[in-house]
Amino acid sequence: MKVYVSGIGIITALGIGVEANLAALQRGQSGIGRPQYLKSLHQNELVVGEVKNSNTELTAKAGTKADKMYSRTSLLGMIAAKEAMASAQLSQQDIATTGLINGTSVGGMDISEHHYLSFKTQRFPADYEAFAGHDCGICTEAMADQLGIQGHVSTISTACSSSANAIMQAGRLIKAGLMDCVIAGGTDALSLFTLNGFNALKILDYAWCKPFDQQRSGLNLGEGAAYLVLESEKRVNARKAKVLAELVGYGNANDAYHQTASSPEGKGAYLAMKKAMEMTGQHDLTIDYVNAHGTGTHNNDLSESTALQMMFGTNMPDYSATKSFTGHTLGAAGGIEAVFSLLALMHQQKYPNLNLSQPMDILAKSPLTELKTTDPVRAVLSNSFGFGGNCTSLIFARR
């Protein structure tokens, strides 16, 4: 059973919707800057990929009731998933048998972190309602209820590979004939929790991140959400849906090296790519573009470059890290970069890696620094690696 992509939806620092994101990618215009809505003591010192809308605006856009408190994570998720459903032109009848698999790392932390201290110190009366939306599962539940989805509702939380795993899991369920249609992707909002966590790990670049650069010094955090509508060949044919691409490969492996650091040889990354490539073996595909995980940290880019070198050798395809546009959106990154990979296939173009001045020398080839529209794009590999050694690769191809 083939697995097709029939719809996409996205919201990032580049804007709301596929069109806005595509335009920014084509212009080479980053969405990273000083945070406006994240109230952090560090907000004047560093840059992040923040969605340029307040929670009030997002609530209106998501079409939810304003009297109910939704986390920013849920709101971002609702907006992107709605766009994906609309782009796939799913009817009410289709939605009744559609599942939702969501990836997120911190769920409703953006709300609970503002109430935890008063709860702990009891200096102020704590607002218990604030914690009702804390966990990852409830973020997905809120989305499912808003979208009218029942039956298969699931959340995967594997740190920065969460939404890539959500897409992979949807692919597996469809391939096995257990599901016909799944909305899969992920969402994460900026929070003080993650900002200070990455700061404590000393892997934040306070200026604009420089993935794959010799002088790279860390990542910029970002936020956003993106979803794909994945459908079985059978269902796509039955409802004569427009197909955007095919999910031809996926692979998941564990680096089993360290809780937060990647192995220098990129074992998990290599295994994940290898598994995904092996799955496509029968298709005899050439990868024309790699949307790398490329966070801009010393460790990731070294380990990923080594793994890519092992995987492709002298036949390294064009590659770039679009986190230089959006920041590292953690649990949403796999979904967002899957959408960028699909845009590359749909528009036959490859997006640049920003802020590069002195490329690393592990790979013979440097990342793309400009939009490339001259070569055919037949298949795209998208990498997502996370804490806990979680490594996932996805491969999309033109139908």
Add this chain to the structure above:
Amino acid sequence: MKAYITSASAISPQHSFQEDAYLSEIKSPEQAYFSAIEPTYREYIDPKLSRRMSRIIKMSVACAKQCLQSAEVQQLGAIQPGAIQPGAIIVGTSLGCLQDTEKFLAELLENQEGLLSPTSFIQSTHNTIAGQIALTLNCPQHNFTYVQRGHSFERALEDGLLQLQEGTQQVLVGGVDEVTPTLHQVLCKAGCAGNVSEPIPAHQKPTWGEGASFFLLDNEPSPNSMARIEGFQAFYHPRLGIDELEEKLNAFLKDCDIPLTNIDAVMMGMNGYEHDDAVYFALYRRFFPGKLLLSFKNLCGEYFTASAFGYQLAARILYRQEVFEAIRVKGDHERPIKNILFYNHSQGKYHTFSLLSACQPSS
């Protein structure tokens, strides 16, 4: 999707970890909620490593290791570390590493975003559990973490069954959650949990609990397989009427191709709160009157991955052909127990049916 349960291991508020003392004595909560009885970790985790691990990680790693050890004993006759390498490690945890999350949150807020140690942040992510198991076992295979409230374990189990269907030989699947005083306080305020030390007669909310349960699932039976998973269905529905639920159960039984007369016992997730329990008794009266009805949450408490504890209990009942008196709610244990129908719901939204059967010809 079917599978054999080769081995199962549980750390719970009861004596469930040591096979020879399994439910030898029934414990009641010693405080406002049920706390897990933790084993001596030294036997399972290098003390240098365990010093840095929070409770939930220690419970999970020890439980996963013991599950593999008992599979080694069963299949190879003795513990042979590393002899059984799972082809996948899949964990369901609804709330994940709460202790570390709270610790980092408190430091961050108290220090007003000042200089912080990253340790608790590093260990706060939900996938720390499956990640640490992979590290301990040096296992580079498929590694997933599901966090969907009352279906966290179910989605992990589904993934495990799918792995077997895709050709993986053996998969390690677990369900784990921990309680912290903060969580309990929030749950009480939200009306989800009760306080054991302040009972409200007739309207007592569920007693909260915690624990880790791990399973080694196999495509093939082995001479000592504990049980077989014959059928499994998990669905989310925010407002499901009893009629629709009955329809779902009918359809499930039909899918499993089992006549009602062949179901020897029913295990359900009663938690003592009338509002939550009504649906269990309604289904029991409608489908299984007179049959042996078993509970499990009176032993482990209510929590989002409590069903994992229920499964290992059901597997042991099928393997040992022994019904523990503490979980017998109704009906008598008169005949061999070949098939157990399992039904659990969480918050009336997350429903799960499964059918577990005995592997050994019952004596």
